[in-house]
Amino acid sequence: MSDAPEQLYAPREPIFPKRVKGTFRSLKWWIMGITLGIYYLAPWIRWDRGPNLPNQAILVDMADRRFYFFWIEIWPHEFYFIAGLLIMAGLGLFLFTSAAGRVWCGYACPQTVWTDLMILVERWIEGDRNARIRLHRQKWNAEKIRKRLVKFIAWILIAVATGGAWVFYFADAPTLMMDLLTMQAHPIAYSTILVLTLTTFFFGGIAREQICIYACPWPRIQAAMMDEDTITIAYRDWRGEPRGKGKNRDDLGDCIDCNACVNVCPMGIDIRDGQQLECITCALCIDACDEMMAKVGKERGLIDYLALKDETHERAGNQKIPVMKHLLRPRTILYTSLWALVGIALTVAVFARPKVDVTIRPVRNPTYVTLSDGSIRNTYDVGVRNRHGEEWPYYFTLTDGSPLTVELEGTDKLVLVAPPDTEAKQRVYVVAPPGSEAAKLDRSELRIWVVDGVTGDRAHLDTVFNGRGR
Numbered sequence: 001m002s003d004a005p006e007q008l009y010a011p012r013e014p015i016f017p018k019r020v021k022g023t024f025r026s027l028k029w030w031i032m033g034i035t036l037g038i039y040y041l042a043p044w045i046r047w048d049r050g051p052n053l054p055n056q057a058i059l060v061d062m063a064d065r066r067f068y069f070f071w072i073e074i075w076p077h078e079f080y081f082i083a084g085l086l087i088m089a090g091l092g093l094f095l096f097t098s099a100a101g102r103v104w105c106g107y108a109c110p111q112t113v114w115t116d117l118m119i120l121v122e123r124w125i126e127g128d129r130n131a132r133i134r135l136h137r138q139k140w141n142a143e144k145i146r147k148r149l150v151k152f153i154a155w156i157l158i159a160v161a162t163g164g165a166w167v168f169y170f171a172d173a174p175t176l177m178m179d180l181l182t183m184q185a186h187p188i189a190y191s192t193i194l195v196l197t198l199t200t201f202f203f204g205g206i207a208r209e210q211i212c213i214y215a216c217p218w219p220r221i222q223a224a225m226m227d228e229d230t231i232t233i234a235y236r237d238w239r240g241e242p243r244g245k246g247k248n249r250d251d252l253g254d255c256i257d258c259n260a261c262v263n264v265c266p267m268g269i270d271i272r273d274g275q276q277l278e279c280i281t282c283a284l285c286i287d288a289c290d291e292m293m294a295k296v297g298k299e300r301g302l303i304d305y306l307a308l309k310d311e312t313h314e315r316a317g318n319q320k321i322p323v324m325k326h327l328l329r330p331r332t333i334l335y336t337s338l339w340a341l342v343g344i345a346l347t348v349a350v351f352a353r354p355k356v357d358v359t360i361r362p363v364r365n366p367t368y369v370t371l372s373d374g375s376i377r378n379t380y381d382v383g384v385r386n387r388h389g390e391e392w393p394y395y396f397t398l399t400d401g402s403p404l405t406v407e408l409e410g411t412d413k414l415v416l417v418a419p420p421d422t423e424a425k426q427r428v429y430v431v432a433p434p435g436s437e438a439a440k441l442d443r444s445e446l447r448i449w450v451v452d453g454v455t456g457d458r459a460h461l462d463t464v465f466n467g468r469g470r
Contacts, residue, residue, distance in 0.1 A: 022284075028116060052389040059172075097222050101230055102279065115203075118204040121151065121158070232307070236303070290303075381426075392417070393415050398430070399447050445462070
């Protein structure tokens, strides 16, 4: 018995998946095209927000601390919208995994999408599976060097486009493109593109399935979201076994042991061995098996989307359980409800945001100041967020009938002209006349109103006024 320690990492064996046609392969092509199209083209979509505001539809403006998404503008203090979206993404992942296993991994995960693109380019240059295997095994010669060089150049171009598209989300895309081409862009832009180029090239072209097996934590977490009703890829061994080749199949199952399911698998596994951590539920093995079943005149579905409950049910000779019975169960309904509630809450919060957005911070050093005539003055720092693309007036006032008066530092008027698309700061003084109740009490309620000078919309700030306390 060897005393060598058990290896936790297996050296990579190159995998050359065979091309396959079918329903799920077509679905993956569509998803790849749509997701890559959105990623590469979205920064170039224009959206008119008015003067002095960026006209890029999707923009993360780090300099001005804004996030723009078409007509929605998120300010730093509204980060809870981003947190809500992250919660929705997590709940969505839980929902999809509970319903259909690693369906996210198999169809829409960026690692899968870019790996599919890299394999597609590899197939165009080096040929299908058998040709790529031969090229891999042959000694280095002019043909192998030429094909590998062309493939790596194509992969690098894809990787550069990937890194370039990412930085366009953080600055005006046309302007940044010109700066990049004329070597006038900020060094951070070049370094970001370089890092993303190297990682895309390595993850999608070189490492591929190793990222899914060793780097991604989801294969080890997904079991917590799955149960006997979760639909995932499985092999109907009760129908396919014993497998074998030959014309006389009286003693054999439907599986002809052609290995088509293995040859098309991007992870290089045999689904007939049962569920495995490496399986990303891409369903290419279903397409390959269905194609072979059609050729030999057998019913499709030898490899199919199945739930654990289906095995015992079908082994007993019963009919297939409808898919909707698997999908509509307490766990998926709970995840869907939570996901919808968060989405509705975010939508309501977006449209219910106050038109006049203000904040207040009492200045408590000192708590109050006694003026020469005996009046008591409190100081407040008020912030008014001007969401308009031009200068905008805001007026300050107190509740009608209040004996207190309000003053603005630096002006005799009660109006603040806020610069466009920024938060204007204003120091505000509130004065209580000598002998008034507010001047005598230690604390009293105070409401300051801020009125939009153009639309008339207003918002109030509730705080306290500190007096002498005697």
